[in-house]
Amino acid sequence: MKKFAIGTLITLLVLAVFVFIFREPLKQKLYDAATADMFVEEDSDDFDPGPRIGSRFPGVTALYDGEQIKLIDSFAGPRGTVFMASRSFDWCPYCMAAQTQWCRLSKLPDLSRKW
Numbered sequence: 001m002k003k004f005a006i007g008t009l010i011t012l013l014v015l016a017v018f019v020f021i022f023r024e025p026l027k028q029k030l031y032d033a034a035t036a037d038m039f040v041e042e043d044s045d046d047f048d049p050g051p052r053i054g055s056r057f058p059g060v061t062a063l064y065d066g067e068q069i070k071l072i073d074s075f076a077g078p079r080g081t082v083f084m085a086s087r088s089f090d091w092c093p094y095c096m097a098a099q100t101q102w103c104r105l106s107k108l109p110d111l112s113r114k115w
Helices: 002-021 023-034 093-106
Strands: 062-064 067-069
Touching: 002 023, 023 093
Parallel strands: none
Antiparallel strands: 062 067
16 A cells, blocks of 8 residues: 555656646647637627727727827728737637637737737
8 A cells, every 4th residue: 555655646746747847838738729619610690899890999098118009090000900908818718819810810920929
């Protein structure tokens, strides 16, 4: 019985060291598995939570490169502006996956990995 307890303890210790060393790749694999089927091919419902296309954007104050920004006009390109805001991009696997997917589809740089 004593050998079994020592063997179990050593196995758990080796497993803990392995998880600690490879925590980031393991975390990414778990996020990928949790969010693998969260997107639908087509949005077919009538729910539209955002402002209408062409409507005025509500007021926002933010920091960008240490400067306070109140207007997003300086970020607008020739085809308009897309504004994404979330308090969860840095910790929520679903939010990170949604942002990454959107950036990949729109051919924009993925900023979720800079957190």
